[in-house]
Amino acid sequence: MKLLKRISLLVVVVFIAMQFFSPTKNVSPGNHTKVFITETNPTPELQNIFENSCYDCHSNNTEYPWYNNIAPISYWMANHVNEGKEHLNFSEWEKYSLDKKDHLLEEIEEEVIEGNMPLLEYTYTHGDAKLTEGQVNDLVEWVKQTRIIYQLGKQPK
Numbered sequence: 658m659k660l661l662k663r664i665s666l667l668v669v670v671v672f673i674a675m676q677f678f679s680p681t682k683n684v685s686p687g688n689h690t691k692v693f694i695t696e697t698n699p700t701p702e703l704q705n706i707f708e709n710s711c712y713d714c715h716s717n718n719t720e721y722p723w724y725n726n727i728a729p730i731s732y733w734m735a736n737h738v739n740e741g742k743e744h745l746n747f748s749e750w751e752k753y754s755l756d757k758k759d760h761l762l763e764e765i766e767e768e769v770i771e772g773n774m775p776l777l778e779y780t781y782t783h784g785d786a787k788l789t790e791g792q793v794n795d796l797v798e799w800v801k802q803t804r805i806i807y808q809l810g811k812q813p814k
């Protein structure tokens with residue numbers, strides 16, 4: 658029993674100590690997805706979908722919930738954001754080649770059709786981020802039209 662008490666105390670101390678540390682936040686005020694929006698021309702409804710369901714992990718600006726102030730949740734979230742951004746970053750769209758943009762659009766279509774994105778655990782706390790069937794259809798339609806721009810751009814002149 659004494660050992661159990663000591664372990665509990667240690668856990669509490671470590672938890673408190675952890676609160677003095679936090680990962681760097683992913684924030685970038687202003688119009689951080691301007692190039693993406695200008696190039697791919699999504700409707701306002703689609704822009705809302707990206708904003709509500711994707712940007713928190715796939716852009717340079719995350720809207721943090723209050724519990725992000727608690728370690729180790731903050732580290733777990735930072736991890737998701739870093740990994741998400743590594744795969745796809747809407748704020749750095751200008752850095753991708755035509756091929757890459759075309760491929761990313763294809764991936765977006767796949768991920769939303771399969772229901773992999775937004776990540777399931779994200780929708781537990783962001784109920785409105787989950788995509789409806791109508792939203793998925795709109796996204797797929799937009800992907801089809803937008804890929805044509807990049808595919809035309811790929812053809813030799």
Ligand code: HEC
Binds near residue numbers: 711713737744765769
């Ligand atoms: C909670 C964070 C989070 C949210 C929200 C989120 N994603 Fe992701 N996404 C990730 C992570 C992490 C990965 C990489 C690991 C994986 O595939 O599970 C990823 C991978 C992807 C990939 C794969 C890219 C590649 O190169 O294979 C695409 C495409 C994607 N996400 C699109 C989206 C779209 C579109 C939305 C919004 C509808 C979205 N994601 C919302 C975290 C997120």
